[in-house]
Amino acid sequence: MTTFDDRERAFETKFARDEEMAFRVTARRNxxxxxxxxxxxxxxxxxxxxxxxxxxxxxxxxxGDEDVVRKLVADLTAADVDVGEADVRRALEEKQVEARRQLMESQ
Incomplete structure (x- = not known):
């Protein structure tokens, strides 16, 4: 049973680490x-x-990302910047890649 318990702990640790990394990537992307x-x-x-x-x-x-998209679109529209929802979503995708790269390089 020790091997099984060790594997279970390893999976739990990996899951926690992956969740923390996903949170950090999303925060950096935002x-x-x-x-x-x-x-x-x-x-x-x-x-x-x-x-x-x-x-x-x-x-x-x-x-999800809908709250961020709504805020960005509303703020950009209020500032008379001609950027639509599709542009914001594209920027989110681009910044997601950049955020992941930055965090991977910092480790």
């Missing part, structure tokens, strides 16, 4: 896409930092 949007809205560095924190917080409203 920060990167917020910086992208802030640049389009021509925010100052201080405003960009605050905006990035707001976008990361917006992701906790509901499961």
């Amino acid at each position: 920060r990167l896409v917020a910086q992208w949007a802030a640049e389009l809205m021509r925010l100052t560095p201080a405003e960009t930092d605050a905006y990035a924190k707001a976008v990361v917080q917006a992701d906790f409203e509901e499961a």
